[in-house]
Amino acid sequence: MNHDADLFHALSDPVRLRILYLVREMELSVGELAQTLAQGQPKVSRQVKLLIDCGLLDRRKEGNWVFLRLGNRALVEPLFALLDRWAQVHGRNPWLAADAARLTAINAERSAEAAAYFATHAAQWDRLRGLHVATQAVDRAILHALGDHPLGQVVDIGTGTGTMIELLAPRANHVIGIDRSPEMLRFGRAKLLEQGITNADLRQGDMTALDLPAGSADTVVLHQVLHYAHRPATVIAEAARILKPAGKLLVVDVAPHHREELRREHAHTRLGFADEEVLACIAAAGLEGRVEEQLAGGELTVTLWSARPLPARLRAV
Missing domain, CATH: 1.10.10.10 (Winged helix-like DNA-binding domain superfamily/Winged helix DNA-binding domain)
Structure with missing residues (x-):
């Protein structure tokens, strides 16, 4: 041929x-x-x-x-x-x-579908957001935790409808958003197109087995997704695998709470995370972690944890 x-x-x-x-x-x-x-x-x-x-x-x-x-x-x-x-x-x-x-x-048809979906679920999402500090405060904390430098190649694990992509794309070379739900990705894609975000790629995938090469991401974000994981340590280890040696992982989730309805009605597997648990998962993945910020102000406290790969000489010890 x-x-x-x-x-x-x-x-x-x-x-x-x-x-x-x-x-x-x-x-x-x-x-x-x-x-x-x-x-x-x-x-x-x-x-x-x-x-x-x-x-x-x-x-x-x-x-x-x-x-x-x-x-x-x-x-x-x-x-x-x-x-x-x-x-x-x-x-x-x-x-x-x-x-x-x-x-x-x-494009207009996709946007109309997305708008209808968001309208249907708006009340539910507003109620969830009302349990913790305002989204704008969380966004500011995320940008502060990531620093002022360019974010390079970003991977947003559990991207949903692309909220983090909207926030981070202006500072990134390229963003890959990964989610297991085709429906969410379809609506997210329509939203990003409507907003003119062209440096993003939404893909279906499993957060415990990412179809990405090792050492391929400068910045990895797990935003309000870890509480859906049955094996949080596996998710963090997989995020660590794709980080470049000078890359940064940011985990954003809620502190421990007792809102059982989130488990029943919204499929939350975990009712929040203590600092020591997340930091232990980070350490087990070969990263050096720290608590960046805790945002109280609602019934749920939002915590930001960051992590970087340990130098090779320390990993070998």
């Missing part, structure tokens, strides 16, 4: 070029592509397969959904540099403007 011939064959069809331009803007399912292109889903699936086979597109499974994203950067980036230059000289294909308009409609 001639890979060069396959690549140029894939680029020879205008529909396949339109697909590449659309996926460049945002991750899309085959159904959404078919809707945007006004073509049948089987036909679009065949075109997508050709693009995947030559490395220009990649598939990402999320629950029952499969999303398409750009593939091999070594292929894709030079290709778009050439296409953009061609458009500057010869003008853009009129199909692309029509596709962009339909893509805007899909």
